[in-house]
Amino acid sequence: MQKLIFMGICFVAVSVQAADFESLTIEARSNSKMLGQSLMAVLKTSIQSDGPEAAMTVCNLSAPEIAGSLSKDGWRVGRTALKIRNSDNAPDVWEEQTLSEFTDRIQAGENPLAVEASTVIDGEFRYMKAIPTAEMCVTCHGSKLASPVANKIHELYPADQAVGFDVGDLRGAFTLRKTLQE
Ligand code: HEC
Structure with a gap:
């Protein structure tokens, strides 16, 4: 955690104040938590009432009730992974590199639920949060x-x-971005 903040501050010293960087990270963390909880709840209800085949399109961020509540305040949210189902979710260069780092960090013993990274690239604040595979996920x-x-x-x-x-594997990551004001 300390290492993450330290790296972040060094990286963005030119464009963002440390305090802003920290508060954007906190906001992104809370958004991705909400996103995870909504997806989990919707998936669970949908699988229970209709079965996994019918629930197939639920594990999709374009579900309006989920995307709508999170695209407020200029945030854009998505998910990505090294092994993808929908090619729209393919990682960009930073995302791919960060996913590899997440894999290494989890292997080195970090709690998968707490693995995250923040940076600034081309005037955009970027945040990623690891998504570990839960019991329910292995159905699909x-x-x-x-x-x-x-x-x-x-x-x-x-x-x-x-x-x-398998349960506990890194399935992918939430990826959030917000354009920084000049
Ligand atoms: C009912 C089947 C089903 C279940 C259960 C399910 N998923 Fe998915 N998942 C999908 C489908 C279908 C997609 C592709 C969605 C799209 O088109 O964007 C997907 C996409 C994803 C993606 C986006 C990256 C990609 O591969 O395109 C992540 C990350 C993901 N799932 C994680 C999870 C996690 C974590 C769980 C458990 C909490 C889970 N899924 C449970 C069917 C499922």
């Missing part, structure tokens, strides 16, 4: 999918890479 991202689930995924996402995860 695990190694042994039920046939109807696997079939539905192949139908909707023929190039899917987002399977083979």
